[in-house]
Each structure stands twice: as structure tokens, then as C-alpha cells.
Amino acid sequence: MSSNCLRIAVVCSSNQNRSMEAHNFLAKKGFRVKSFGSGNHVKLPGQAADKPNIYDFNVSYDEIYTQNGLLHMLDRNRRIKEAPERFQDYHEKFDVIITCEERVYDQVVEDLELRKERTTTEDCVHILNLDIQDNQDEATIGAFIICDLVAMLAESDDLDNDIDEIVHEIEQKCQRMFLHTVVFY
Template sequence: MPSINDIRIAVICSSNMNRSMEAHGFLSKKGFNVKSYGTGEKVKLPGEAADKPNVYEFGTTYDEIFKDLQNKNKTLYTENGILHILERNKRIKSTPERFQDTKEKFDLLITCEEKVYDQVLEHMDSATVVENSIVHVINFDITDNLDEATVGAFLIGDLCSLIVNAEDLDDDIEEVLAGFEEKNQKKILHSIVFN
């Protein structure tokens, strides 16, 4: 049975801002070997109007984004929780990262929405297979708001604990996922890809 550090985990959402970062922070505190990413073309955050998001390049630091939004409208971005999210993110890592740009290898990729799951599978399908090792890609949808990101982080933590405690991950994964799905009433998507 693997230890908590043996399984390399990536949590992935669209902008590497809220859902993946909440789970990244939670899993790190539990001792998991975890990274987080986004799959979008750009980092997008709510703006002053629904049709005017704040858009940043991946690699722009959380601190730079924080200062930019604070200068634009500190009251709004404090009230809607964005500055709080950025403060949390700065404690975890320095910048949002794009999954498609990483060379890191993982055993488990957990996505937070079906569109992101599809983007991860598309990227993995086009990537050069080097080691031919199995990677499990798992998705369950988490609404992109502060409360649901917190609940989602707990659920991801539970799922990772179940996976780490499986006797043989590749043999037991379907049973683990079915039990998790039933217990939490979350529809799960699962694919196996090679890395």
C-alpha cells in the first residue's frame, strides 16, 4: 500500500484560482504530494460587470493580481472574496500555473468541472508518452464559489485518502470511486491515460 507521499496528485480547475487552490492548500496540510493547475487560455476573475472579467496571463503572480485588483476597486474585491482568495493563494505558491505547460508527472489528476476534465484528457492524449505509466484522471463538478470550493476540498481530501488506502490502486479504483460516488451523491468521471 502506498504512503501519502507516494502518490503524485494534481488538482486542476480553469484558472488555478479558487477550487484547485483550496484543494491544494487542504491536501498540503494533510501531507499529500500535491500541485495545482488551471487549463484555461488565461486566468479569469470576476470584474465589475459580468461581461468585463479581469484577465491575466498564467505566470502573473498572485501578489501582482492582488495589487491590481486592490487598486481597481478594493471594496468590491474585498466584498466578493477575491482578495481573500488571492491572500490564501499567495501562502500556497507564487503564481497560477497552466497544466498544459508543466513537465511534471502525476499518478492522479483531479479536475473540478467536466470542461476541464475534457481539456486535461485532450492534452494527455496529445502528449508524448515517455514512461508509459498509468495516470488516473477523475472529475466531479464543484461550483466555482468560495463555499463550494471549501466543500470540494474536503471531498477531494476524502477521495485522496480512500485512494491512498487502496491495496492496489489500479485494481481497486473502480470500487473506490463507486463507493465515494454513492456516499457523496457526486457523479464521477474517470479515465485512465498513459504518461
């Protein structure tokens, strides 16, 4: 499978840091990638730990950028796409969905199970989770791991049969565990 054929989604909670860093890496390598958040709102650090800046999804990065001090991250994001997007509001089909924390993985699986109840088609998607701490250093490390994983998946001639072996190889290489499930929706 070539990098142009594999349809990839990367999902974190707010579609700001982890999913966008991986989106950036994968897009530069030529992969067909989209990124999303799965939370109810986009949350960014505020004046205090218990007072985050909260935005709706689809508020443009330009608008967030002018109101927030996280210039590097937001500047990167707005070069990739106009605004953060919520996974549950998007209905394109993907071959692989990679989440960046277990709670987000659960939300994605739950959403796809609900979609299955509302459709007559059954497409297969592999959902993988790599827990990535929500800071810039870990987002960069996670993006490298995700990029390596996707490159190996894209080389497979039979993704459904090869994915477990590929995931095991990446786990050994990076010393981090993945969750993996298949959903028909």
C-alpha cells in the same frame, strides 16, 4: 500507498478557486499535490459579469492581489505558491489528476493524449472529474470530497484495481458522480 508517495494534481480553469482550495486542504494533510488551470488565461470577476479581469498564467498572486478585490482567496493562494500555473505547460508525472469541471477534464485528457504522441514512455495516470461550481462555498465542499477521496486512494495497496470501488464509495457518500478514465502517456 502512503500519502507521501501518491502524486496528485488538481485542475480547474484558472487555478484560482476550486483547484487552490483542494490544493490547500491536501497539502495540510501532507499529500504531494500540485494545482493548475487549463484555460488560456486566468479570469477573475471584474466590474461587470461580462468584463472579467484577465491575467496570464504565471503572473504572481502578489501582482494580482494588488489589482483585485478578492483578498481572501488571493491571500490563501499566495501562501500556497507564487502564481497560477497552466496544466498544459507542466510536464511532471502524476498518479491521479482530479479536475473540477467536465470541460477541464476534457482539456486534460486531450493534452495527455497529445503528449502520448510525442513520447516513447507510457506512464499511467487516473483522471477523475468532480463537477464543482466556481464559488467559495462549493469550492470548500469540493475540497472536502477530494480530500476524502485522495485519503482513500492513498490507503490502497493496488490503486489500479481498487480505484473503481473507492470512487463508487465516495459517490455514494457525497451523492455526486465522478468521471474516471485512465490515460497512458
